[in-house]
Amino acid sequence: MPKQLDVIAPEAARTLDGLFAARAQRSRDTVAYINFDDTSHTWKEYTWGDMEQLVSRWQAALAREALEPGDRVAIMMRNSIWWIIFDQAAMGLGLVTVPLYTSDRPDNIAYIVQDSGAKVLFFEDQATWNGFSDVMPKLGGLVRAVCLKPLSEAEHDARLVSADNWVAENGDEVKHINSDGGKLASIVYTSGTTGRPKGVMLSHSNMLENAYAAAQCFPVYTDDLFLSFLPMSHTLERTCGYYGTVMSGAQVAFARSVLHLAEDLLRIRPTVLISVPRIYERVYAAIKQKLHDGPAYRRKLFEFATDVGWARFEHQQKRGPWRLRFLFWPILQRLVAAKVMARLGGRLRAAICGGAALPPDVAKLFIGLGLPVVQGYGLTETSPVVSTNRIDDNVPASIGKPIPNVKVKIGEKDALLVKGPNVMLGYWNNPDATREVFTDDGWLDTGDTVRMDGDGRLYITGRLKEIIVLSNGEKVPPVDMETAIQRDPLFEQVMVMGEHKPYLAVFVVLNPEQWAKVAAEHGLDAKSASALHSDQVEEIVLERVSAQIHEFPGYAQVRRAAVMPEPWTIENGLLTPTMKVKRAKVVQAYQADYQRVFPGH
Secondary structure, eight states: OOOOOOOOOHHHHOSHHHHHHHHHHHSTTSEEEEEEETTTTEEEEEEHHHHHHHHHHHHHHHHTTOOOTTOEEEEEOOSSHHHHHHHHHHHHTTOEEEEOOTTSOHHHHHHHHHHHTOSEEEESOHHHHHTTGGGGGGGTTOSEEEESSOOOTTOOOTTEEEHHHHSOSSOOSOOOOOOOTTSEEEEEEOOOSSSSOOEEEEEHHHHHHHHHHHHHHSOOOTTOEEEEOSOTTSHHIIIIIIIHHHHHTOEEEEOSOSTTHHHHHHHHOOSEEEEOHHHHHHHHHHHHHHHHHSOHHHHHHHHHHHHHHHHHHHHHTTSSOOOGGGGGHHHHIIIIIHHHHHTTTSOOOEEEEOSSOOOHHHHHHHHHTTOOEEEEEEOGGGSSEEEEOBTTBOOTTSOBEEOTTOEEEEOGGGEEEEESTTSOSEETTOHHHHHHHBOTTSOEEEEEEEEEOTTSOEEEEEEGGGOEEOTTSOEEOHHHHHHHHTTSTTEEEEEEEOTTSSSEEEEEEEOHHHHHHHHHHTTOOTTOTGGGGSHHHHHHHHHHHHHHSTTSOGGGOEEEEEEOSSOOOTTTTSBOTTOOBOHHHHHHHTHHHHHHHSTTO
């Protein structure tokens, strides 16, 4: 039976809440979402009709808060049906949603709530609210704080209410006050690696048009099942994994957590995954480590299988010849590929990757096992997709070609410039930052540098603000080097440094399990803090770092290393909510180590 397409066009939907209403009308009795219920510890299915009824009840409750169209409401929730219900109820009233990361620090959340002027905050549990105790004065603009789970009876803040006591028992027909796609739909705050987050203003049309254009490049069918685990506050998940699946009529199951991901993959058996590279890199590292610890014959069989699989992929893409060894593929698939794919649920037809560059060897492994990994490129300011590979036109080392209706050109210093219906309205309350990011003739400067091949395919070559310039004038891309170093499972986190220095140095956070093995091999005490600062450990680290970056130019070699005593986290202020390292903050926190690896400089 042929796969069915049922895509709702932007002009039919007009707004994001209009899109949801159109899907509910078209597919009322079809299962839309699968959500894990913490109370009954079971997976529950919700049809589009069920969702619309829930939206009407939540919207009735929101309507009682005397909010005006254009007012902001914030969502600090894990991915679930409740995220979607609140978002749809709010947008139907003409309200502007502000997504927040559940893992973000309270002071950052308070800043965003205050900066956006959010009047309602929807969050998950009592512990979240308790975490705001030190920043409560900054939350003074809130008129209502809705907690999904029951609250402690000792809570006295009049603004605070549990969802059970707030949501209306019955709702009227869902309202859709706004019919103008050009109006502001959401303010999405960027990570803020170098300063305070900026609020990206995205209209209904920005995200509708982007989801529709992405669907032209990667068709989503009505029988597709997505497993959602990339946070909804990440624009890739929101536009493609949420609005895109509503547009296409696909089902979505919400993973319980990243910790439960392996179990949920086996239970849900998705056909499509959307993720950032780190998830694929971790699976890659685990596979490589298991092969390293196992017998040599198994490693050689695996390598042969992925080599044959990759060659088949290149042939299918019309870039390579047919080879006699392809005849071994049915056996290799059964002995190797099918076993790995079974651990991902056994039904994946594609994996979508964005948010950062996916290392070519990681892509090659998964593609070699028969899983098409489709890499794209985008940023919050472009809703987010700018370009993507296609299933039948896939060059994993590239970020693909621009999606329909999005124009790109290469500006000064090879900067990628973008124009299109997906480009943001500007930064919230920040006209100076808005002016800085647009050229005089209206192109958005992404800050990323690219090259374009003869077919119009784009390749990221660096980032203007993340290029290390050594004292000899040589330029080094730290992110590329860090990605290469992290191929070694010993390294959990990596930061390359050397701005205006004569050489490069690296800070690393070690994987505890891997470090225990390495320490034992060298007769070291893995639990000794002083050992981490020894010359012997630095030599071990540098040797393994060098093995991963041998393909980089000679001037891009790392000469000094320091092992960090603890991981960089959101809680200690060294990571952004999207897991990007705050470089200046790390240097500031470990100034003594910085002085040690750059003595006298």
